[in-house]
Structure formats: C-alpha cells, structure tokens
Amino acid sequence: MTDTIDAIRNTTLTGSEILWATLVGEGVSTVFGYPGGAILPIYDALRKFPIHHVLVRHEQGASHMADGYARTSGKVGVCMATSGPGATNLVTGLATAMLDSIPMVAITGQVSSKVLGSDAFQEVDITGITLPVTKHNFLVTRAEDIAPTVRLAFQIAQDGRPGPVLVDITKDAQQASCIFNFEDAAPPPARPHPMLRAESGAILQAIELIKKAKKPVILAGHGINQSGAEAEVIAFAERMHIPVASTLLGLGSFPASHPLSLGMMGMHGESWVNNAIQEADLLLAFGMRFDDRVTGNLASYAQNAKKIHIEIDPSEINKNVKVDVALIGDLREVLLTLLPMLPASSDAAWLKQINASKGQAAVRDIVNLPDNGHLYAAHVIHDIWREAVAAGRETETIIVTDVGQHQMWEAQYFRHNAPRTLVTSGGLGTMGFALPAAIGAKMAAPEKDVWVIAGDGGFQMTAAELSTIVQEKLHINIAVINNGFLGMVRQWQEAFYDKNYSCSPILSPDFVKLADAHGIPAAHITQRKEVTPIVTKARTGSTPFLINFSVEKEDGVYPMIAPGSALHEMVRRPNPLIETAED
Amino acid sequence: MLHTFIALVDDKPGVLTRVASLFRRLSVNIVSLTVGESERDGVSRMTIVCEGAENAADRIRASLYKLEVTRDVDEVSRAEAVIRELCLIKVGAGPDSPHGVHSRTQIFELAQVFRARVVDLAPESIMLEMTGSASKIEGLLQVLRESNYDVLEVSRTGRMAMRRGHHTSKVLKALGTKTAADQAVAYPVRPEEDDLPNPFQEDET
Numbered sequence: 068m069t070d071t072i073d074a075i076r077n078t079t080l081t082g083s084e085i086l087w088a089t090l091v092g093e094g095v096s097t098v099f100g101y102p103g104g105a106i107l108p109i110y111d112a113l114r115k116f117p118i119h120h121v122l123v124r125h126e127q128g129a130s131h132m133a134d135g136y137a138r139t140s141g142k143v144g145v146c147m148a149t150s151g152p153g154a155t156n157l158v159t160g161l162a163t164a165m166l167d168s169i170p171m172v173a174i175t176g177q178v179s180s181k182v183l184g185s186d187a188f189q190e191v192d193i194t195g196i197t198l199p200v201t202k203h204n205f206l207v208t209r210a211e212d213i214a215p216t217v218r219l220a221f222q223i224a225q226d227g228r229p230g231p232v233l234v235d236i237t238k239d240a241q242q243a244s245c246i247f248n249f250e251d252a253a254p255p256p257a258r259p260h261p262m263l264r265a266e267s268g269a270i271l272q273a274i275e276l277i278k279k280a281k282k283p284v285i286l287a288g289h290g291i292n293q294s295g296a297e298a299e300v301i302a303f304a305e306r307m308h309i310p311v312a313s314t315l316l317g318l319g320s321f322p323a324s325h326p327l328s329l330g331m332m333g334m335h336g337e338s339w340v341n342n343a344i345q346e347a348d349l350l351l352a353f354g355m356r357f358d359d360r361v362t363g364n365l366a367s368y369a370q371n372a373k374k375i376h377i378e379i380d381p382s383e384i385n386k387n388v389k390v391d392v393a394l395i396g397d398l399r400e401v402l403l404t405l406l407p408m409l410p411a412s413s414d415a416a417w418l419k420q421i422n423a424s425k426g427q428a429a430v431r432d433i434v435n436l437p438d439n440g441h442l443y444a445a446h447v448i449h450d451i452w453r454e455a456v457a458a459g460r461e462t463e464t465i466i467v468t469d470v471g472q473h474q475m476w477e478a479q480y481f482r483h484n485a486p487r488t489l490v491t492s493g494g495l496g497t498m499g500f501a502l503p504a505a506i507g508a509k510m511a512a513p514e515k516d517v518w519v520i521a522g523d524g525g526f527q528m529t530a531a532e533l534s535t536i537v538q539e540k541l542h543i544n545i546a547v548i549n550n551g552f553l554g555m556v557r558q559w560q561e562a563f564y565d566k567n568y569s570c571s572p573i574l575s576p577d578f579v580k581l582a583d584a585h586g587i588p589a590a591h592i593t594q595r596k597e598v599t600p601i602v603t604k605a606r607t608g609s610t611p612f613l614i615n616f617s618v619e620k621e622d623g624v625y626p627m628i629a630p631g632s633a634l635h636e637m638v639r640r641p642n643p644l645i646e647t648a649e650d
Numbered sequence: 651m652l653h654t655f656i657a658l659v660d661d662k663p664g665v666l667t668r669v670a671s672l673f674r675r676l677s678v679n680i681v682s683l684t685v686g687e688s689e690r691d692g693v694s695r696m697t698i699v700c701e702g703a704e705n706a707a708d709r710i711r712a713s714l715y716k717l718e719v720t721r722d723v724d725e726v727s728r729a730e731a732v733i734r735e736l737c738l739i740k741v742g743a744g745p746d747s748p749h750g751v752h753s754r755t756q757i758f759e760l761a762q763v764f765r766a767r768v769v770d771l772a773p774e775s776i777m778l779e780m781t782g783s784a785s786k787i788e789g790l791l792q793v794l795r796e797s798n799y800d801v802l803e804v805s806r807t808g809r810m811a812m813r814r815g816h817h818t819s820k821v822l823k824a825l826g827t828k829t830a831a832d833q834a835v836a837y838p839v840r841p842e843e844d845d846l847p848n849p850f851q852e853d854e855t
Contacts, residue, residue, distance in 0.1 A: 194664070195667070198667065198668065198671050199671060199675055202718070203717075203718040206664075223718055258718075258721070380712070380716070381708075381712035381715070382709050382712035382713040382716055384708065384709070384712070385705065385708065385709065386709060
C-alpha cells in the first residue's frame with residue numbers, strides 16, 4: 068500500500084487517480100459500487116490501483132455492503148455511485164449507517180461544475196439530499212481538493228461518534244490534474260471534543276451512586292463495541308457483580324453466556340431483563356441512547372433508579388431519559404478511570420433475585436415446544452446457533468439479519484458470545500439490509516461463517532444481490548424465514564388492528580428455483596428434524612447455499628411491549644405450552 | 651423560553667443551510683439569526699435566538715457543536731451578555747399623515763427619548779435607526795403604533811450577543827486560559843431551574 072503511495076508522491080495525477088491513491092493511502096482494499104456517466108473517469112483509473120471493486124446490482128446494495136463491511140471489520144466502509152439516481156439510491160444505506168453510527172465514506176460522481184445547478188442530465192443535489200442522513204458531506208469541484216477532502220472524510224467518519232460521510236466529486240474535478248502528495252493532504256487535527264473529559268466531580272458522584280446501589284443494572288449498548296471497551300465492561304461487571312442487559316446493537320459486546328448476562332432488553336426483551344431494569348435502583352448506561360424501543364413508556368421507565376450515562380455524544384444526554392450523572396467521553400477511557408476507584412463488591416442478593424425470576428419465566432417457551440410437525444422460526448434460529456456451537460464455530464459465525472420478526476427471534480435465540488458477530492439494522496430498521504450487508508461482512512471476514520437470516524419480505528427487496536454473491540464467489544449461507552406474511556406487520560395488525568391483515572400477506576417466488584437460476588444450491592425445509600443437517604451441509608460447503616424455511620405462518624414474537632406501555636407491562640405468548648425454560 | 655446561542659462557524663457555502671437544517675430537524679423555531687464576520691479569518695459568527703423548551707438548551711448546543719462546520723458554540727441565555735439589535739423604521743410624516751404637519755417634530759422628540767437616530771428625511775416619511783435590546787425596539791414601535799403613526803416599513807437585524815468581560819476566544823487564548831470550548835465541561839448536565847432574570851429585559855444604554 069505504501070509502495071503505491073511512495074511511487075506516485077509529488078507526481079501529477081488526474082483527480083480520478085488521486086481519489087484511488089488517497090483511498091489506498093487510507094488503507095482501503097475493497098469498495099462497493101456501480102459505474103455511470105458522471106463517475107466514468109474514476110472507474111477508468113481503477114485498474115492502476117490495488118483496490119478490489121465489487122459490482123453491486125443496485126446502489127442501495129453498495130451502501131449496505133459498505134455498512135456490513137464496516138460493522139464487521141471496524142474499518143471505514145467505502146461505496147460509490149454515479150450522479151443522480153445512482154446517488155439517490157445510496158440514501159437508504161446512508162441513513163441506516165447514520166442511525167447506527169457506522170463509519171462509512173460514500174463517493175458520488177457529479178455533473179461538471181460548469182453546469183451545476185442547471186438541471187443537467189443525471190444531476191441531483193445529493194449534498195442537499197443527504198444533509199440529514201450523513202455526519203457530514205462535501206461537494207468537490209477541483210482536483211486539488213480531492214485528496215484533502217477524502218482524507219478529512221475518513222477522519223470525520225471515525226472521529227468521536229462515527230457516521231457516514233459523502234463526498235460528491237464533479238466530473239471536471241475527476242478529469243483535471245494536479246500534483247499529488249498524500250501526506251500534505253492530511254486533515255488538521257480533529258476538533259476538540261469539548262466535553263470529552265469526564266470531570267472529576269461527576270466521576271466522584273458516579274462512584275458514590277455505584278457504591279450505594281443495591282440493585283444496579285448495566286445497560287450495554289453499541290458504544291461498547293465502537294469504543295473497544297468489551298474487556299473493560301466485563302471487568303467492571305465482574306468486579307461489582309452487576310448484571311448486564313444489552314440493547315439490540317449491544318448483543319455480542321458482552322458475552323451472552325456470561326453468568327452476569329441477562330440478555331436483550333426492550334420491546335421484545337425477556338421478562339426478567341425488563342423487570343430487572345424496572346426494579347433497579349441504579350442504571351449504568353454504557354454507550355446506549357435510551358431508544359424508544361428500549362425504554363417503553365418514558366414516564367414509567369425505571370422510576371426508582373438513579374441513572375449514570377456514559378456517552379461520547381453530548382447531544383444524547385437527557386434526550387429521552389433524564390440522567391443523574393453524565394460522564395461524557397470515550398467509554399473505554401471513562402471505565403479505565405472509574406475501575407481503580409471502585410472497591411470490589413460481592414453482594415449477591417440482587418443477582419439471586421433476578422435468577423429466581425428467570426426460572427419462572429415462560430418467555431423461552433418456544434424453544435421447548437415439542438416437535439409436532441410444525442416448523443417454528445425460533446427453532447430454526449436456535450438450531451443454527453446450536454449447530455455452530457457443536458461445530459466449535461460459534462464465535463466464528465456472523466449472523467446478518469434483516470428487519471422484522473426473524474430479527475427479534477435471532478436476538479432472543481441466538482447467543483452472541485463474541486463482538487461483531489451480529490450485523491443488524493437497529494435504528495433505522497431497514498428491510499432489505501441483510502443480503503447486501505452480508506456481502507460486506509464476508510468481504511471483511513472471509514474466514515468467518517456468514518449467515519443471512521431474512522424474512523420472505525425483506526429478502527425480496529434486495530434479492531438481486533444474489534447475483535453479486537455468485538460473481539464474487541462468496542460462500543454466504545442464506546436462511547429465508549418464509550411465513551408468507553410481512554410477519555411483524557401482521558403481528559401488529561393482529562394485536563392492534565383487529566386482525567385486519569391489510570397488505571401483509573406476501574407472495575414469494577420459489578426461492579429454491581430462484582437460487583437455482585443463480586447457480587446457487589438450495590433446499591426447502593418444512594420439518595424441524597431437517598434443520599440441523601441442512602445447516603451443517605450449508606456451513607461446510609464451499610459455495611453459497613440458500614435454505615427456504617417454510618415456518619408457522621401466524622407466529623408472533625413474545626414477550627412484547629405495546630407502544631406506549633411501561634417496560635414491565637409485557638404481553639406474553641398466548642397459552643404458553645411450557646412454563647419453564649431450560650436455560 | 652428563548653435561548654440564545656453564539657456559534658463560530660466556517661465561512662463556507664452551505665454552512666447556513668446546515669445550521670438552519672439542524673433547527674428544522676429538532677423542530678425548534680428560530681426567532682432570529684444573524685451572521686457576519688468574526689475576529690478570525692474564515693470564521694463567521696452567528697447569533698441564533700430560538701424558542702425552545704426550558705431544558706432544550708444543552709441539547710441544542712451539543713447538536714450545534716456536532717455539526718462539522720462548527721468551531722465553537724456558546725450559550726448566553728443565562729450569562730451576563732450584551733444583546734443588541736439594530737432596527738430601521740420608516741414612518742409616514744407628510745402633511746396627509748394622521749398627525750399632519752406636526753408629525754415630524756413629534757417623531758423627532760420620540761426618537762430623542764428612545765435614542766434613535768433620524769437617518770433619512772423625505773417629504774412624506776422619516777426613517778429612524780435604532781440600536782438596543784429587543785424590548786426597547788419593541789417599545790418604540792409600540793409607541794409609534796399606539797400614537798397612530800403610520801409605520802410603513804420595519805427592518806430588524808435580529809439579535810447579536812457578546813459575553814461581558816474578557817471572554818473573547820482570542821483574549822482567552824493569549825492569556826492561556828480556558829476557551830469557551832474547554833469550559834463546556836462545567837455545564838450543568840441537568841437543566842437548571844429557570845430562576846434567572848430574562849436577559850432580554852435588561853435595559854441599559
């Protein structure tokens with residue numbers, strides 16, 4: 068990489084060449100994109116640089132792939148598209164990355180600067196359009212500005228709370244030439260994070276609250292992984308004997324099999340998790356933002372609890388939930404400050420109480436349902452997890468989910484014991500995310516087993532990327548959880564709209580034939596006993612594999628908290644068949 | 651309540667859109683927004699007055715700082731600050747106006763009391779220029795209207811604010827003291843009660 072940069076230092080290059088050279092210098096090895104008129108000079112220059120370009124089937128796929136790549140590798144994901152429709156097709160992926168704080172750089176071609184604003188062919192004001200869905204964006208009209216702008220974009224994407232950055236480059240800037248020097252294009256130091264250092268007063272206050280707490284709960288969010296604070300959180304929880312509840316994006320950051328792990332909180336969280344939060348006298352929010360899917364009704368949320376919020380983004384403080392102490396800064400740094408100041412605690416009464424309520428909970432009933440000839444989605448997901456555990460591949464398996472019922476069942480029944488093993492669209496809830504994001508994930512971690520778990524609805528939104536998987540020869544396993552419905556919509560219609568299934572039944576093609584058309588081996592599964600063997604077959608093969616699981620049609624995700632209800636007012640599965648959970 | 655922010659931002663195209671778009675997103679109404687050059691090259695200074703919930707200030711401020719174009723943000727709603735606005739008022743003062751031939755002299759008197767200046771005199775109208783706190787400007791307008799003068803045009807700049815004392819970033823930097831950005835740590839994380847007097851009611855010349 069540095070060879071490439073060294074060889075061309077202080078030479079005259081075109082803007083297009085400068086773009087690729089700068090990407091190489093930033094450590095980029097893979098980009099996801101789709102060519103078009105206003106970005107042709109850039110595509111023309113690609114062959115001179117050691118970067119692999121993945122041709123997508125729709126630009127939305129490019130943005131999700133860059134996102135999946137970033138979530139898996141921790142590096143900046145890069146996608147590119149041409150002007151106009153190419154650029155607008157990126158928007159959903161940018162918004163997805165924005166809501167989940169994913170570091171991403173999107174490069175778009177733009178019409179020549181001379182015709183900007185004239186409604187030229189394929190001209191669209193993409194910096195205007197993406198203003199609210201990017202962390203920042205740039206319009207570059209001169210070749211000289213390309214290297215400094217792209218380098219600054221990489222800095223912004225990763226600095227503080229990460230996010231997507233879009234760089235729109237006019238065609239004439241791509242074609243013009245100037246001297247290239249990677250080092251001279253280095254961005255100025257990032258702006259100071261004004262409130263970054265946790266002030267000592269707040270630290271002492273936090274320590275007091277932690278020492279006094281009898282019923283503390285850690286709320287583990289995405290920030291743990293973003294900050295690389297997994298070890299510190301484990302150390303913190305173990306030293307103080309504090310149970311850990313996770314958000315959807317926090318899953319995996321704290322090992323699910325750890326004795327202190329409670330599981331996922333929120334709308335579809337398990338009863339003992341939400342009850343523990345409601346009963347807690349201290350909540351320690353680690354890199355999470357009290358999303359409405361996590362809190363339920365705010366007025367009745369954890370009323371007895373003092374709240375300590377450790378968060379890098381000051382604008383999140385007191386946004387949804389008023390906190391007693393805010394420690395603003397990088398989570399890992401703050402925890403490293405706190406840890407030496409806390410005496411170890413071994414008060415086990417609170418943990419015993421939670422464990423007792425765990426035993427009575429019926430929420431995991433579906434796992435223990437007898438094999439009565441029906442196939443339940445939760446069975447499928449739990450069996451995929453068991454198969455990975457049996458093969459010793461549990462921490463080497465990355466699950467990429469779409470959005471909906473299957474996503475929640477995944478969060479409930481697949482135990483994530485390693486960070487970055489779950490890739491899912493949390494904040495935006497983007498259907499169609501799974502298949503392209505899995506391509507990004509597999510490109511970032513070819514040695515891992517990558518599973519797409521998608522519903523029949525979301526899978527069809529971006530199914531065209533099957534072709535990309537074949538073209539890139541990627542071994543990605545695809546589990547379509549097929550219930551003939553937009554399942555979560557149907558569940559809400561059942562619960563809140565008097566079973567008026569308006570537009571939620573969905574017809575699907577024969578997924579096995581669809582896979583076959585792509586040259587992808589596939590299977591149709593209807594019985595539980597067939598699940599594990601086919602999962603093993605898919606995992607151990609060397610080609611992509613699609614499994615169409617025909618599951619119970621009108622199944623629901625439970626427990627569930629109706630919107631506007633308090634966190635402890637959960638709706639249970641109707642007529643639970645089995646009252647105790649094995650785990 | 652009204653919140654007043656001072657933002658030092660990059661002097662580049664599109665910056666105003668980013669700031670304005672932020673307030674739109676937070677669905678906070680901007681009461682006034684002034685932009686102009688600051689003491690630093692390439693840096694514009696904005697004074698933004700907005701209507702927002704009492705506890706919204708910290709979040710608006712933090713969100714403003716999140717914009718990549720923002721160099722520094724200060725909030726002066728509760729601080730000791732000079733807040734001023736400039737206003738041009740055109741008043742009908744011809745022989746046919748409600749107060750007839752006496753209009754001019756009466757408006758001159760009013761201007762004197764309110765320390766406004768006459769900046770244009772035409773056969774049918776007078777233009778007044780006035781600088782002061784918003785309440786004073788409103789006071790003059792109110793008197794003119796209630797006395798049945800014909801207020802033809804009003805143009806107001808919106809509020810500009812500056813903290814009292816040695817608070818300019820330049821001075822602070824030269825002294826090696828904390829900049830406004832450093833001081834930000836000391837901000838109360840919990841919104842404080844609104845027990846301080848509204849700075850806009852200050853009446854000082």
